[in-house]
Amino acid sequence: MKAAGRSVRARLRDRLAASDPGLLRLTAGLRTVGAIALTLAVLASLGFGITRLVAGAMAAMVATFAIRERQRGAQAVTLALGLPVALVSVSLGALLSERVVAGDVFFVALIFCAVYGRRFGDRGTALGLIGFQVYFLALFVGASASELPGLWAALSVAFASSALVRFAVVPASSAGVLERLRQAFRARLAQLVSAQLALLDAGPDEVDKALEDVREGNARLHETALMIQTRLEEGTPDESTARLVQRRIADAEIAAERLGLQLLSARSTERADTLTLHLPGAPAPEVRRLPGPDEATAVLRRDLLALRALVLRTGVMGTAVAQVRNRLLGYRDEENLPAASPAVQDVFRAVGETARAVMGLRIALDGPQDESDDTPTTARSREELDAEDAAIDAGEESEPEEPKGLQRPTTRAAVQVSVGSTLAIVGGELLSTDRWYWAVLTCWIVFINTASTGEILVKGYRRLLGTVFGVVAGIVLAGLVGGHTLTAFVLVLLLIFAMFYTAPLSYTLMSFFVTAMLGLLYTLLHTYSWEVLVLRVEETALGAACGVVAAALVLPVNTDRRTNELLVTVLERLAEVTEAAVAQLSGGPADELLDRARELDQALGDLRAATQPLTHPVTPLRARRTTARYVVALLETCAYHARSLAATAELLPTHPSIAADPRLRGAAGRTVGNIRAIAARVGDGEAGTAVETGPSIASLLGDDGAARYGRITDRVLRHLERLDEAVVGLARPLDVRVKAPER
Missing domain, CATH: 1.20.120 (Four Helix Bundle (Hemerythrin (Met), subunit A))
Structure with missing residues (x-):
């Protein structure tokens, strides 16, 4: 029973690691929700009212997701600098709320500075984001000069809670993230082998689905390899180790992809080409049973299962696993190949090469292995890997020359967002003198991580679509919650977690959860109504349109x-x-x-x-x-x-x-x-x-x-x-x- 329980837990852990490489989405969601929950608990215990609770929750969210550095020391410095930026921003938002023209001019200037600050790296981006979002927070809660002391206290608690959760409750070191990414690579590699196993057994009516699963498995494995590549420098002790891991990851990825192609070629009436795997709408090749004796097919099925187990196996390798590894590596020698057609023998050779890549990956990630059970073939493979490791040498990379002036992407984007925000302010004021800032927020957001007019148009469309459905969900949730404050805050936390967990997957889904959460916040602030949510859609559409117009007319990038x-x-x-x-x-x-x-x-x-x-x-x-x-x-x-x-x-x-x-x-x-x-x-x-x-x-x-x-x-x-x-x-x-x- 204990062994079965461990097996179930291991499968669940591998499934989670494969679906969320490095647990980055889970960590982001838990960290944000934890910071907000801690902020709410502290503020509620101190007797703060609903308005300051909402302000503290929003500030905790901003203080958590704005920090993007990977080194903990850099994160702490940015978080410390972010608090005074937030205090100044909320103060100006409260003081300028009654001065319409001065407030609007300052808001546009703040937006320009926040976007231009991206040229200074992650810290500049974070501080600009904090400044903008906290100013928006002041407008959202209707802050005034008399309420500033309470808002300062709420923001201070929010930043302290964010720091505590980030560094103590849900810590994430660069080495730890890289280790989880390695586990995700192993899990996704095992999933790819499972897809290849399904392709081996797929009938004529099942080959399209099996081939699509192999394509998806290759893409997901490649995605994880790239994520590992971006974190090697911070997560490894030295450059030589980073290059070694990079080499072994690349070997395993290419060997696994080649194994799938050899298997497809063996089952096809003609040799398979990668065009079949990559071209959209390309028909699946005509498949047949594997040529040769059925015993070879049974052996291949057994060896693919063994290869998958070898991929997932970590830590100390027992005698039985070592024997399996030795058998798979033996296919690298011609005399060990089963009696089969040349195409099927190519598949067995690919199994042997993949097993060699897996062994190299194990040595790079888990350290030296027990060599007592090595066969001559395994010993030769190990010697090859050792020789490759010794040949790895670090190289220097040259920094690319960056454009200057208005050709610099950050400068161009700052000008475009400023113009778009000015249009959004004017149009938003015509729609509503109280909620005009929603249009500005949308205009700001559609420019984040976009570089052309078309990208901004698509992002604006997705935000509008998510907002429309989110309005419907907000109406339903507001009706269910009624006046239950605790229930509303719990639902807000769940929606925030869903927002951060789905953000890398779908911008439409993220917008849906944001809008549904805002419906609950309006309920807590006693400003909820059907008209407010409809206005939210109108302001969103206006902001997206202003962003597209600015991108198309001001320093456009076609x-x-x-x-x-x-x-x-x-x-x-x-x-x-x-x-x-x-x-x-x-x-x-x-x-x-x-x-x-x-x-x-x-x-x-x-x-x-x-x-x-x-x-x-x-x-x-x-x-x-x-x-x-x-x-x-x-x-x-x-x-x-x-x-x-x-x-x-x-x-x-x-x-x-x-x-x-x-x-x-x-x-x-x-x-x-x-x-x-x-x-x-x-x-x-x-x-x-x-x-x-x-x-x-x-x-x-x-x-x-x-x-x-x-x-x-x-x-x-x-x-x-x-x-x-x-x-x-x-x-x-x-x-x-x-x-x-x-x-």
Whole structure:
């Protein structure tokens, strides 16, 4: 019973870790709710009234979510600086509340300073956010000069409560967050293996669902790998350890993705291509039973289950688990492969390579392992990993040059928000002289984490949609709560937790919970009415419209311009990774390939976010939506092949079965040239560049001496050929001329 209980708890823990990597959303929700609850408890015990309770709760929320630094010392400094900023802001809000013109002018100036402060990093962003939100708080509760002493006390309690919860009740160190992200990576890797197991057994009617689960599993694993990458510097003791973890995470990710592709190829009537995994709407390949004897299929099913258990296993490894690991690693030797078709044997080889990556991940994350049960194959794999670890060296990164003046994003955004807020104030005053600030709040929010007019339009639409449904929920909750203050505060805490827990997942959901919570706050302040909630929708729509108008007319960043700039960046990163990887595979000097690959991933993620206005379901430009999805999907395919080339090239210095092939450099020159030609055309529409086609890369290498390079070079060639095909495929949607080869 105890063992069963531990098993259930372990499964629940793994499921939670996979759904919320690093428990970042859970921590944010608990920390905010804890700070608000503690503030309310202290203020209520001191006999404060409802207005100050609401003010304290809102201040505690702001003091908690505004702090974004990862180091605890930096968080404490920002929180300490935030209190005087909040006290000054609420004081000015109360003193200027009766002076309409002066108050509006100061509010616009405060908004400009708050947005401009983002150029100074997380601390500038936090202090600007605190200043704006606390000024809004003063307007929301109708603060006056006579109430300032009580509000100062409420804000001081709120900031103290936020600090106590952050540093004592729900602490989160950089090392602890990174450790939880590692657990999430393991959990998501195990989920991906489960999806591959389902793909192994899927019938003809189930293959679409199984393939979609594999796609989603790959995407979620990649997302976690990127999250780990962003926290390695703060969460590891030194740069060498950070690079080691980065290397092992990348190895495991690429090995797992390759295993899925080999399995799909074995079940397909023709060899599967990553285009099938990435292109939207691409039909699933025609599947069949695994060729060969049923015994091989049964063994493969057993080994996938064993691989999943090996991924989840942490701590000391027992004899039974060591035997399983040894068996899986044995598939790296040809003599240990089961009797099966070549395609199925490729799947077993991929299982062996994934097991090797899992062992490397275990050593990097859990430290040295017991070697007493090692077989010769396992010992050789361990020696390879040790040699790779010793070869890892730290490199220096150069800081990119930033734009200046109005070209700087923070300056441009500050001007745009100021203009939009001025329009929102004027329009909001016409709608309501008491609630006009809701329009300003919406205008402010739609500019956060957006960089183009299209992004602002989509965010405004989502906020309005969430607000409309939130109004309905607020009406229902206000009717249920009635005059029960305690019940209302409990529901407010639940809605705040839901708001922070869902914020990274859906902006519409977050807006829904915010609006429903505000309905309860209005009930507590005895200002609730149907008219107030309808006015909330009107002010939200007005604020979103003002934001879009300001973004479109004042220093506009057109969505096409924004996406083209990011597309050029992606193509440049793709060319750099490909060229550096091929150079190393050709016998050139070692380079920081994984760093380059992660820069490519980050650039692709930025492009994917920027194309949301073009790919949104409600966009009327259907052709552009299809084109944008197709281009991003092809770039994801290119990025996969570039990552695989980089990972293989990283093995060259230490892997005995991989030999450099000098012929690769010339064979891949056309692909790199085509990538740069497309980038030149996208960056300058008048550029007369063209994409070249020609013989396959394999034919360019010729046959002389090809046998000595073995199966690893075959795998490199497949990636190069698929990358070459995908790059040529980018030419048509991006209006780049394709030049046929000369006869």
